[in-house]
Amino acid sequence: MKNKLTNTLRRFLPFLGVIVALAIHLLIEDSDEHPEAEEAYYTWILYFFLVTTFILGIVSTFVKKLKKSLEYSGAFWGGVGIVVAIIDIVIGKLALFPVLFFPKYDNILAQFFEGYEIILKCIWHSTKLLVTGFLYGAGFGFVTGVLLGFNKKFNYWINPYIKLIGPIPATIWIPISLTIFPTTFGASVFIIALSVWFSVALMTSSAIQAVPKAYFEVSRTLGASSAFQIFRVGIPAAMPSIFLGVFYGIISAFLALMTAEMFGVKYGIGWYISWQKAMLVYSGVYAGIIVIAVYCMLILTLLFKLRDKILNWQKGTLKW
Amino acid sequence: MVAENIENVKGAIHIDNLVKTFISNEGETVAALNGVNLDIPAGSFVSLIGPSGCGKTTLLRQIAGLAEPTSGGVFVDGKKITKPGADRGFAFQQATLFPWLNIRDNISLGLRARHVYKEHKQDVDEFIETVGLKGFEKSYPHELSGGMNQRASLARALVGHPDILLLDEPLGALDAFTRMAMQDEIHRLWKKYKTTMVMVTHDVDEALYLSNYVVVMKARPSKIEQVIKIDLPFPRVRTQDTFVLYRKKILEILNFAGKIPEPEYYL
Numbered sequence: 001m002k003n004k005l006t007n008t009l010r011r012f013l014p015f016l017g018v019i020v021a022l023a024i025h026l027l028i029e030d031s032d033e034h035p036e037a038e039e040a041y042y043t044w045i046l047y048f049f050l051v052t053t054f055i056l057g058i059v060s061t062f063v064k065k066l067k068k069s070l071e072y073s074g075a076f077w078g079g080v081g082i083v084v085a086i087i088d089i090v091i092g093k094l095a096l097f098p099v100l101f102f103p104k105y106d107n108i109l110a111q112f113f114e115g116y117e118i119i120l121k122c123i124w125h126s127t128k129l130l131v132t133g134f135l136y137g138a139g140f141g142f143v144t145g146v147l148l149g150f151n152k153k154f155n156y157w158i159n160p161y162i163k164l165i166g167p168i169p170a171t172i173w174i175p176i177s178l179t180i181f182p183t184t185f186g187a188s189v190f191i192i193a194l195s196v197w198f199s200v201a202l203m204t205s206s207a208i209q210a211v212p213k214a215y216f217e218v219s220r221t222l223g224a225s226s227a228f229q230i231f232r233v234g235i236p237a238a239m240p241s242i243f244l245g246v247f248y249g250i251i252s253a254f255l256a257l258m259t260a261e262m263f264g265v266k267y268g269i270g271w272y273i274s275w276q277k278a279m280l281v282y283s284g285v286y287a288g289i290i291v292i293a294v295y296c297m298l299i300l301t302l303l304f305k306l307r308d309k310i311l312n313w314q315k316g317t318l319k320w
Numbered sequence: 321m322v323a324e325n326i327e328n329v330k331g332a333i334h335i336d337n338l339v340k341t342f343i344s345n346e347g348e349t350v351a352a353l354n355g356v357n358l359d360i361p362a363g364s365f366v367s368l369i370g371p372s373g374c375g376k377t378t379l380l381r382q383i384a385g386l387a388e389p390t391s392g393g394v395f396v397d398g399k400k401i402t403k404p405g406a407d408r409g410f411a412f413q414q415a416t417l418f419p420w421l422n423i424r425d426n427i428s429l430g431l432r433a434r435h436v437y438k439e440h441k442q443d444v445d446e447f448i449e450t451v452g453l454k455g456f457e458k459s460y461p462h463e464l465s466g467g468m469n470q471r472a473s474l475a476r477a478l479v480g481h482p483d484i485l486l487l488d489e490p491l492g493a494l495d496a497f498t499r500m501a502m503q504d505e506i507h508r509l510w511k512k513y514k515t516t517m518v519m520v521t522h523d524v525d526e527a528l529y530l531s532n533y534v535v536v537m538k539a540r541p542s543k544i545e546q547v548i549k550i551d552l553p554f555p556r557v558r559t560q561d562t563f564v565l566y567r568k569k570i571l572e573i574l575n576f577a578g579k580i581p582e583p584e585y586y587l
């Protein structure tokens with residue numbers, strides 16, 4: 001009985017967290033050092049979460065899966081409410097840090113509510129760059145890695161160059177690629193592709209070389225052709241590490257993207273941040289950072305989902 | 321050994337003065353096979369027995385064509401072996417299943433590699449049943465026991481109906497009961513398909529239960545000590561007097577060869 005009660009309570013902890021944040025925000029005055037925002041955006045957001053967490057708590061009583069996950073993660077999200085409230089006290093209420101660099105919630109949220117058009121445009125622009133660059137880089141990287149892994153001659157002639165060029169941070173090439181490519185779009189795609197290419201090629205080739213020899217021997221005694229050994233034995237066996245390469249690749253692609261955008265590409269999230277900073281609008285800088293954080297999280301979640309689908313067999317053997 | 325073919329015409333093995341040496345990490349030359357001569361008639365069942373490290377696996381790998389001989393050679397039906405082929409199936413000492421394929425796909429791997437899977441779908445089902453893995457077709461190797469994996473690996477080698485089947489301690493990981501059942505199964509398959517069988521084993525009884533010939537090997541230098549023809553009718557009875565006599569004889573030769581076969585597992 002008691003257990004059931006605490007479990008129910010757990011599912012409403014996020015709701016309680018929002019109440020705490022809301023109570024603190026409404027009961028204590030903001031420091032008047034902060035410039036006032038047009039609207040009480042932070043209060044709106046808190047009301048929104050107040051309603052959603054309450055509804056989630058109720059609905060989870062009937063949905064078994066949601067119930068389980070909320071009983072587990074409820075405490076965490078309640079904690080997030082407390083953390084948000086503490087930041088509100090330190091920055092919004094007490095203004096312990098210079099308000100120019102540490103704006104209060106209302107002002108950061110104002111960037112989204114008032115400038116969502118430009119932010120969406122920037123997200124779209126970054127996505128186009130990232131996807132194009134990533135696809136080129138991953139594609140070429142995979143092919144390079146397979147050739148390096150399987151073809152001794154290719155390995156002999158090409159590998160040293162790759163070892164030489166690969167570790168140089170791709171962003172170093174930005175000034176050069178900006179002069180070579182007619183458009184900044186082409187230049188940034190090249191930079192992003194270059195950074196993805198290296199990590200995918202490296203992980204693919206080393207993974208293929210690490211495939212147990214016994215796998216190839218088994219397939220040879222079963223009458224497998226070379227093509228079969230490459231595509232149905234070597235590559236599948238190397239898949240987990242290849243995926244790791246893709247994973248590193250997308251991280252370095254993101255880094256390259258941000259750097260490229262801060263350097264000279266117009267539009268994009270990186271550009272948005274440096275633009276806001278140049279104008280000393282730090283609330284815009286934080287808005288940009290929030291966008292990047294959420295964006296990265298979405299990409300990684302997507303990637304993990306994809307991995308679980310492709311590498312289903314790996315579930316019981318290995319975790320990362 | 322006298323070449324008396326047992327009905328079948330394919331799968332006769334002739335081993336001619338085969339030498340295989342390895343260079344160890346310290347740079348020393350290790351002779352894993354030191355001039356092996358052996359004739360295996362097509363369709364016969366031959367067991368290789370001998371102390372650990374005497375070159376049994378090396379000999380099987382030479383027949384399979386997985387490694388170049390240092391000198392001499394292996395001939396199958398008169399043709400020199402230079403590379404592996406589907407005519408010589410190999411069940412490895414370790415199961416070596418592919419972890420990304422389920423049991424059924426693992427077993428049908430060879431058929432798919434040779435693009436004959438469609439025609440032989442039923443064979444796959446038959447062999448899954450034979451090795452007692454029915455109901456586990458969709459499982460992945462890591463979900464099954466070591467013995468089950470080894471049976472799957474056996475089925476994978478069998479399903480392509482090779483002329484020659486090379487078995488490297490195929491039943492090593494099985495419990496005594498399953499092991500005896502699998503011995504009967506291997507015997508039945510051998511009778512049915514008349515495949516030439518070359519099996520490495522540490523178990524003298526297993527060798528006697530299944531083979532036409534038992535080849536006793538010795539280590540340092542690695543050579544064939546003696547080839548014993550087992551003149552007993554099938555099915556064999558493990559408690560029969562003549563069976564026991566053969567066992568005594570082989571154990572004596574093994575002792576003479578320097579070592580009693582080592583147990584497969586150390587505690």
Ligand SMILES: Nc1ncnc2c1ncn2[C@@H]1O[C@H](COP(=O)(O)OP(=O)(O)OP(=O)(O)O)[C@@H](O)[C@H]1O
Nearest residue numbers: 342343344350352371372373374375376377378379
């Ligand atoms: N690839 C290799 N490189 C170096 N030495 C090898 C290699 N393969 C085998 N040897 C050596 O050759 C000898 C015979 O090995 P082999 O694996 O054929 O023995 P085995 O009779 O199968 O032993 P076991 O019963 O333990 O399986 C051993 O001394 C081993 O160290």
Ligand SMILES: [Mg+2]
Nearest residue numbers: 376377413488
């Ligand atoms: Mg061996």
